[in-house]
Amino acid sequence: MTVDPVCGRDLTERTAAVAALHEGRLYYFCSHEHRDVFVRDPAAYAARVPAMALKAGVMASASGNMPADVRAAAKGVGRAIAERRMVLVTGAAPGLPHDSAEGAQAAGGLSIGISPALSLDEHVNTFHSPADVFDVIIYTGSGLMGREIVNIRSSDMVVIIGGHSGTLGEFAIAFDEGKLIGVLEGTGGVADIVPRLVEAIDKETGAVVLYDTDPERLVARLVENYVTSHFRRPSVFVRNNRLGADREVPTCR
Numbered sequence: 001m002t003v004d005p006v007c008g009r010d011l012t013e014r015t016a017a018v019a020a021l022h023e024g025r026l027y028y029f030c031s032h033e034h035r036d037v038f039v040r041d042p043a044a045y046a047a048r049v050p051a052m053a054l055k056a057g058v059m060a061s062a063s064g065n066m067p068a069d070v071r072a073a074a075k076g077v078g079r080a081i082a083e084r085r086m087v088l089v090t091g092a093a094p095g096l097p098h099d100s101a102e103g104a105q106a107a108g109g110l111s112i113g114i115s116p117a118l119s120l121d122e123h124v125n126t127f128h129s130p131a132d133v134f135d136v137i138i139y140t141g142s143g144l145m146g147r148e149i150v151n152i153r154s155s156d157m158v159v160i161i162g163g164h165s166g167t168l169g170e171f172a173i174a175f176d177e178g179k180l181i182g183v184l185e186g187t188g189g190v191a192d193i194v195p196r197l198v199e200a201i202d203k204e205t206g207a208v209v210l211y212d213t214d215p216e217r218l219v220a221r222l223v224e225n226y227v228t229s230h231f232r233r234p235s236v237f238v239r240n241n242r243l244g245a246d247r248e249v250p251t252c253r
């Protein structure tokens with residue numbers, strides 16, 4: 001349950017008419033009219049209701065061939081997430097996930113790393129993973145593949161950049177569990193074969209896949225999709241909700 005900050009009406013997150021992102025937090029509205037009132041002066045309304053931060057996951061190559069332009073693009077994704085005050089989620093891995101966390105940190109963002117390890121010592125010494133750019137590290141103790149599930153389920157939306165088998169696993173989990181997915185095109189690896197994967201998977205899960213070559217525009221489009229549509233069914237783990245967020249009819253007004 002949540003409350004429309006403009007009119008005070010009780011809403012459920014899955015049947016609200018529309019949502020809006022303000023300072024990284026998600027607010028829900030009974031109507032587009034009240035969303036518009038909020039957007040014109042969010043500071044006047046935001047403090048009236050509790051609101052959770054929106055979390056964007058970045059799943060990407062931790063090693064291998066990472067050209068300078070792809071590393072810069074990963075940083076750009078982290079920056080675009082942090083500039084909206086959203087929380088960045090990564091596997092706390094080196095390589096592109098680390099670059100995205102660096103970009104988020106430089107923009108003053110909050111960054112969470114989902115570690116495969118049991119402890120900080122194991123994270124650094126056994127998995128040779130960085131700990132320098134994260135505000136919080138969650139120690140899953142689940143190993144490299146096991147933590148992928150926590151990675152994806154902790155993210156409201158998922159960005160895919162380049163990627164090897166780890167990223168492929170994360171894409172598969174995100175797709176199968178109906179997530180909102182953004183693919184940064186032209187970054188090689190798994191990212192550039194996603195259209196073929198989607199065709200081969202040939203399965204309706206409620207997942208939405210957006211493609212873009214520009215980090216800032218990709219994050220902007222993901223947020224726009226989430227606040228207008230995907231919030232109604234952010235994953236398959238939503239009860240009493242039919243497949244396909246766009247087919248849902250809001251019950252309030």
Ligand SMILES: [Zn+2]
Pocket residue numbers: 004006007008009029030031034
């Ligand atoms: Zn309202």
